[in-house]
Amino acid sequence: MIRLTSYLNDAWHQGQGPTRPLVDPSTGQTLAETTTAGLDIKAALTHARTVGGPALRALSFADRGALLKAMSRALHKHREALIDVSMANNGATRGDAKFDVDGATGTLAWYASLGRRLGDAHFLLDGDAERLSQGARFVGQHVRLPRPGVAVHINAFNFPAWGTFEKIAVSILAGVPVLTKPATATALVAWQMARIVLEECDLPPGSLSFLAGPAQDLLAHLGPQDLLAFTGSAQTGSKLRAAAMAAPGSVRVNVEADSLNAAVLGPDVAPGDDIWAAFLRNVVKDLVQKTGQKCTAVRRVLVPAHHLDDVVAALKEELAQVVVGDPRAPGVTMGPVATAAQLRDARAGIRRLSDQAQVVLGGTDRPDSTALKGVTAGKGFFIAPTLLVARNARAATQVHRHEVFGPCATVLPYAGATDGSTGNTATEAAEIVALGQGSLVSTVYTNDRDWLGDFLLQAGPWNGRVMAISKKVADQATPPGMVLPSCVHGGPGRAGGGEELGGLRGLDFYTNRVAVQGDRGLLKKILGEA
Numbered sequence: 001m002i003r004l005t006s007y008l009n010d011a012w013h014q015g016q017g018p019t020r021p022l023v024d025p026s027t028g029q030t031l032a033e034t035t036t037a038g039l040d041i042k043a044a045l046t047h048a049r050t051v052g053g054p055a056l057r058a059l060s061f062a063d064r065g066a067l068l069k070a071m072s073r074a075l076h077k078h079r080e081a082l083i084d085v086s087m088a089n090n091g092a093t094r095g096d097a098k099f100d101v102d103g104a105t106g107t108l109a110w111y112a113s114l115g116r117r118l119g120d121a122h123f124l125l126d127g128d129a130e131r132l133s134q135g136a137r138f139v140g141q142h143v144r145l146p147r148p149g150v151a152v153h154i155n156a157f158n159f160p161a162w163g164t165f166e167k168i169a170v171s172i173l174a175g176v177p178v179l180t181k182p183a184t185a186t187a188l189v190a191w192q193m194a195r196i197v198l199e200e201c202d203l204p205p206g207s208l209s210f211l212a213g214p215a216q217d218l219l220a221h222l223g224p225q226d227l228l229a230f231t232g233s234a235q236t237g238s239k240l241r242a243a244a245m246a247a248p249g250s251v252r253v254n255v256e257a258d259s260l261n262a263a264v265l266g267p268d269v270a271p272g273d274d275i276w277a278a279f280l281r282n283v284v285k286d287l288v289q290k291t292g293q294k295c296t297a298v299r300r301v302l303v304p305a306h307h308l309d310d311v312v313a314a315l316k317e318e319l320a321q322v323v324v325g326d327p328r329a330p331g332v333t334m335g336p337v338a339t340a341a342q343l344r345d346a347r348a349g350i351r352r353l354s355d356q357a358q359v360v361l362g363g364t365d366r367p368d369s370t371a372l373k374g375v376t377a378g379k380g381f382f383i384a385p386t387l388l389v390a391r392n393a394r395a396a397t398q399v400h401r402h403e404v405f406g407p408c409a410t411v412l413p414y415a416g417a418t419d420g421s422t423g424n425t426a427t428e429a430a431e432i433v434a435l436g437q438g439s440l441v442s443t444v445y446t447n448d449r450d451w452l453g454d455f456l457l458q459a460g461p462w463n464g465r466v467m468a469i470s471k472k473v474a475d476q477a478t479p480p481g482m483v484l485p486s487c488v489h490g491g492p493g494r495a496g497g498g499e500e501l502g503g504l505r506g507l508d509f510y511t512n513r514v515a516v517q518g519d520r521g522l523l524k525k526i527l528g529e530a
Contacts, residue, residue: 062119
């Protein structure tokens with residue numbers, strides 16, 4: 001039996017007392033166990049602040065970028081083994097496991113290249129120097145300095161690789177040490193990855209700590225220059241935000257939470273069009289990839305009323321081809337959800353949605369044993385791809401309030417006029433999107449520039465990211481659920497109100513903006529160009 005350990009104060013430590021199991025969601029077999037009871041988390045945070053912080057701040061951006069590059073290379077070297085672990089502990093298909101592991105190494109490599117471009121600087125200038133008097137000498141220069149605290153990362157169960165290391169990449173490049181805590185149930189791959197980088201990369205002492213299990217009293221020891229970045233449910237995010245804000249000095253918090261993302265088919269798109277095919281392809285991918293356990297997965301599918309039946313029929317046909325089962329079995333295209341609790345929540349959520357929408361495919365029942373490939377009868381946390389239809393989009397309030405974190409989406413019609421008008425239907429579609437009270441991403445499929453412009457301006461403020469698919473990019477665009485390091489990841493309202501990545505913007509969270517006022521020549525010598 002594997003016993004997960006925690007890396008604190010530059011050494012591996014084993015917790016004490018009762019343990020929590022990590023299981024294979026396809027078989028129910030226990031793979032590992034862990035506990036954090038008895039660990040001195042306060043001392044670990046102090047060590048990160050006093051040893052890790054100064055060590056990282058002494059390095060240039062290029063030096064920190066070189067660390068990230070080494071981490072990316074080390075992890076990529078063990079790629080196949082990490083994929084196997086992900087398939088076992090996450091129930092991920094090989095493609096889904098690659099998506100997670102490669103997302104981690106790719107983001108590390110991207111921020112490594114950013115560090116190389118930033119060069120020998122240790123901090124960032126923020127804009128040009130501003131004259132503050134009639135003379136030219138007295139100026140104000142804004143700078144962004146790394147916070148002299150520790151960044152605590154609490155990650156979600158669905159992307160233990162990517163979620164862990166995209167946060168680490170930005171924090172390390174900014175010059176802030178990290179204590180990372182993956183979700184316990186799927187921590188095995190994150191633990192293996194932490195072991196790899198700590199053993200094979202020459203990281204500065206105190207720069208990376210790893211907590212394998214429950215957080216214990218972690219938040220009670222955060223201070224005014226510390227940070228908390230959380231990915232998970234809105235309910236847990238609210239509790240963590242309140243706890244962090246109550247800490248001395250109001251700890252800075254970033255939350256990425258539930259998101260009722262939307263796919264919107266424009267009224268100009270007809271069956272057989274290129275973007276019709278892209279729309280179907282992306283909706284099905286979002287339903288099936290990671291068994292729908294993605295923060296960016298589409299939950300609401302908005303279609304013009306005159307194409308409602310066509311869309312439902314086409315989605316049902318595509319989803320009927322999905323092969324559910326043990327992801328290690330040949331031909332399986334969707335595995336189980338990650339835990340028994342996730343299965344219970346998904347079933348309860350589908351029942352809630354079905355009060356206001358009709359289940360037209362799938363549902364809460366376990367798929368028939370003959371339909372599950374490579375699975376022992378009664379074993380595993382399996383659920384079928386599920387599609388619902390709500391004929392009255394605005395009246396289906398549960399669809400706009402509750403996220404089923406699994407392979408489930410609801411089709412919603414809007415008027416979709418075909419008389420050449422644009423503003424009214426774009427407004428209606430945007431208003432339906434806004435009923436979700438904040439999303440990470442919405443995707444709109446249309447070739448109508450006027451309709452798109454109306455929709456973007458109205459729906460944009462309710463999203464962290466909006467993807468516009470037209471015929472010119474239908475065969476080039478990345479899937480909407482793919483988060484890229486160059487674009488921001490986060491969203492307003494129920495999506496958490498946070499923001500991660502976004503290239504250089506990602507460093508804002510880990511730095512303090514300071515206005516330095518003084519003699520232009522002196523500041524130029526101290527700060528560089530001023």
